[in-house]
Amino acid sequence: MARIIVLMGPQGAGKGTQGQMLAERLNVPAVATGDMLREIGRSDTPLGRQVKQIQDAGQLVSDEVLAEMIKERLSRIDCARGCILDGFPRTLPQAKLLDEITKQGNLDLFVVNIQVPRDQLWKRLTGRAMCSHCGTIYNSYFKPSKQTNVCDLDGHALYTRADDNEDAIARRLAAYDAMTGPVLDYYSSEGRLRDVDGAAPPEEVNRSLEEAISGFGA
Numbered sequence: 073m074a075r076i077i078v079l080m081g082p083q084g085a086g087k088g089t090q091g092q093m094l095a096e097r098l099n100v101p102a103v104a105t106g107d108m109l110r111e112i113g114r115s116d117t118p119l120g121r122q123v124k125q126i127q128d129a130g131q132l133v134s135d136e137v138l139a140e141m142i143k144e145r146l147s148r149i150d151c152a153r154g155c156i157l158d159g160f161p162r163t164l165p166q167a168k169l170l171d172e173i174t175k176q177g178n179l180d181l182f183v184v185n186i187q188v189p190r191d192q193l194w195k196r197l198t199g200r201a202m203c204s205h206c207g208t209i210y211n212s213y214f215k216p217s218k219q220t221n222v223c224d225l226d227g228h229a230l231y232t233r234a235d236d237n238e239d240a241i242a243r244r245l246a247a248y249d250a251m252t253g254p255v256l257d258y259y260s261s262e263g264r265l266r267d268v269d270g271a272a273p274p275e276e277v278n279r280s281l282e283e284a285i286s287g288f289g290a
C-alpha cells in the first residue's frame with residue numbers, strides 16, 4: 073500500500089531539507105504544496121487557470137482546490153509507492169480533507185512532527201543573513217561571518233530578507249501555532265503522530281525520522 077508521509081513543523085524546523093533527504097532514501101517524490109501551487113499556476117489546464125486567477129487576485133487558494141490538487145498529484149505514477157508531503161495539512165479542515173483523500177485512494181497516512189525548541193528556532197530564523205553577491209547563508213548565532221555583516225568569501229555585504237525581520241517571524245510562528253496546533257492534537261489523539269527531535273544536526277534528524285517511520289510498522 074502506498075504511504076503518504078506528512079512532515080509537520082514550523083518554518084525553520086528543516087522540513088524542506090529533511091523531506092528531500094527522506095524522499096531520496098525512500099525513492100518517492102517530495103511534494104511541497106508551495107512548489108505545486110507555483111507549478112500548477114503556470115500550467116494551461118482548467119485547474120491551473122483557476123489557481124492563477126485566484127493568485128492574481130491576491131487571494132488564498134481554498135482548501136477544496138488544494139485538496140483537488142493534492143489528489144491529482146497523488147494519482148500520478150511517481151507517487152505509486154507514496155510520497156513525502158510538506159505544507160499540507162496546515163489546518164484541521166485540511167487534515168480532514170486529507171483523511172478523505174487517503175481513504176478514497178486506499179493510502180496509508182503517517183504524520184511526523186519535527187520539534188525544535190522555540191529559542192533555537194528563533195535563533196535559526198532571526199540570525200539568518202545572506203551574502204548579496206554569492207548567496208552564502210550565514211547565521212549570527214550558529215555560523216557567524218568573521219567580520220560582522222561581511223561575507224568571508226568575497227567581502228560583500230550580508231543582508232536580511234524583509235520577511236526575516238523579528239516582527240514578521242513572530243507573526244508567522246504565532247499563526248503556525250494557532251492553525252497547526254489543532255492538527256497536531258487531532259493526529260496525536262488518534263495515535264497517528266510521531267515526534268522527532270529536530271534540534272540535532274540534519275543527518276541525525278534524518279535517522280530519527282526514518283526510525284519514526286519504521287515505527288509505524290511500514
Ligand SMILES: [Zn+2]
Pocket residue numbers: 203204205206207208223224225226227228
Ligand atoms: Zn559572498
